[in-house]
Amino acid sequence: MTSLRPRRSVLYMPGSNARALEKAKTLAADALILDLEDAVAPDAKEAARDQVMAAVKAGGFGRREVVIRVNGTHTPWGKADLAAAAAAGPDAILIPKVSTPGDITLTAKAIRDFGAPEHTRLWAMMETPTAILNADSIVRTALDPAARLSVLVMGTNDIAKETRARLTKGRLSMLAYLSICVAAARAHGVDIVDGVYNDFSDEAGFRAECEQGRDLGMDGKTLIHPKQVEICNEVFAPAEAEIAFARRVIEIFDLPENQSKGALQVDGKMVERLHADMARRTVAIAEAISAQT
Structure with missing residues (x-):
């Protein structure tokens, strides 16, 4: 069997916070998403970009998978983010607001043109109604090695916003969207990680949602706080x-x-x-x- 990379706990770290980037090197998360998008205010985007690229190039993250989430290409920062991320050579670049297969193939071409090393993969945020409807065709791009697609990341907060679904206990409103994306991921051989749990002080609720994601077939879960890592690692590891x-x-x-x-x-x-x-x-x-x- 091909060697597997654990992706139980995938922790978002704000790219504008230098202390957080340094602390990330000590955490037990399997993967780190150094975020230039939602976690960074518009007036801090360029400084955050410089800081994240310097951190990635300096290394020191050990066995942790390092992923840079860039801003979308429709924003004023997207193209520069992609160019800088490609040059930094992280393990992966996370594309926000993916909606069509072209979002994957065009981004793959762009980072190749920007000189991204072969080991840099693409991760795709599934966070719009269009992404859910196009899930099979989006993930099918992974069949072409040039597309570099290796992981789907569920953006449940954005899905809720765009569909007007309520994020209630048990996530009944999300189950169809989550399951569609799990099916697409499994059909085409990519990993998939669940969306975040917003109330990081609610450990019981968080554990229950981790267990639900695991039982749906997720490989792991995205996290918003370091205190969520331990429970997540436990739930998504085989007993x-x-x-x-x-x-x-x-x-x-x-x-x-x-x-x-x-x-x-x-x-x-x-x-x-x-x-x-x-x-x-x-x-x-x-x-x-x-x-x-």
Whole structure:
């Protein structure tokens, strides 16, 4: 199986806050989004850009995946953000307000023209009604390596704003939008991380929403506060019992006498070969998490 990169906890850090950027180097988040968009006031955009690029070039983030969220190309700062981010060479560049496949392909061409290294991927914010309606065609661009698309990021606050849906407990109003994007991501082999939970003081509510996102098929969750990292990492990591059972499933299906069998009994449970594939992924992500701690 191809090596996996854990993306359980994806923490937004304001690009205009130098102390936050430095603190990010000490946090247990799997990925950091250094934000030039929503978290930065218009009069601080250029200074934030310079500060974020300097931080990325200086490094020191360790095993954490470093992502720069740029301003949209329709804004006064978008083109300069893309050029600077491409030159800085982060792990990924996050594109806001993606609505069509062209948003991916044109951005990929732009960062290539700006000299982005091959390792710099694109992440896409899914935060508009048009993005939801075009989810399959947007994510289908990932089938072309030149598009660089590797992760979808759900922008649930913006979806709520644009659709007039209410973000109520249990997120009934969001489930269709979230599930459509999970299906598109899985169909075309990209990761997907859930939207933020706004009340960072509500640990019980946050844990419940992490569990819901995990059960929907999300790979992780975007966060707005460092105190959310620990719970998020716990929920989106396979439990010890789950890992042990997965290893047992793999062990039994790998026995020579079971190579041609499609279903077997494992510890009193009927398990099909598709469960062995799921078990291999469980073990792979557990090992990837263990390797970075």
